[in-house]
Amino acid sequence: MARVKHTANRKDNKSSRNQPGGRSPAPSPATQPEPSGRTQRSERNSPKTPGTQKKKRPQRNAPxxxxxxRKKRRFRPGTMALREIRHFQKTxxxxxxxxPFIRAVREVSNNLSHGSIRWTPDALLAIQxxxxxxxxxxxxxxxxxxxxAKRVTLMKKDFELARRIGGIGRQW
Structure with missing residues (x-):
């Protein structure tokens, strides 16, 4: 069937909102208005041949x-970690x-001081x-x-050694 450009009518657009995808079916010359204001398509009453049947698309709102x-993409181990590293290095x-950081700062400052300490937003940002x-x-x-140590896995002893070499925290 040839496509014909039709002007938009406000009355026709109201019925198109209920259609999946928001499009109304193209009116055909065989469409005739009924007394109730609805249109009846002659295509529904006629039997379809296999060549003229339309393919059904899955509805957007369908469960x-x-x-x-869609099957979830499975990446090899470590691929997502490397992708996250690159992403966070760019940001x-x-x-x-x-x-949560501000709550922790206020909790620590209240535990270490006798009075309540007030923080400016810039000071909290600098601390963070x-x-x-x-x-x-x-x-x-x-x-x-x-x-x-010829490993790729971080362990507790790596943090302890890094802190000890850096001179931070003397727990030993």
Whole structure:
């Protein structure tokens, strides 16, 4: 059937909202209005031959079943970790969520002081940036210790050695 450009009518667009995909079926010359205001398609009443049947598309709002779900992509071990490392090395945003970090800072400052200490947002941001910078360098040094031991897995002893060499924390 040839496509013909039709002008948009406001009355016809209301019925198209109920159709999946938001499109209304193209009106055909065989469409005739009924007294109730609805249109009846002559295609529904006529038998279809195998060549003229339309393929059914899955509806967007249809519930997902195991047959229609896309299979989740399975990556090899370590691929996602390397992708995350590259992603976080490119970003310059803070990684620790702000609200829990601020709660922890206020809790520590209240435990160490007798009165309540008030913090400006800039001071809390500076503390968070310094803390994240310190943790990143500690992880880097610990990773170097693990690589020096011919391992790729970080262990507790790598952190202890990195802190001891760096002169941070004397627990020994």
């Amino acid at each position: 997902t079943t195991p047959e229609t779900q 310059c945003s803070l990684l620790i969520p702000a609200a 940036e310094a803390a994240e910078d310190h943790l990143v360098h500690l992880f880097e040094d610990s990773m170097l210790c693990a690589i020096h």
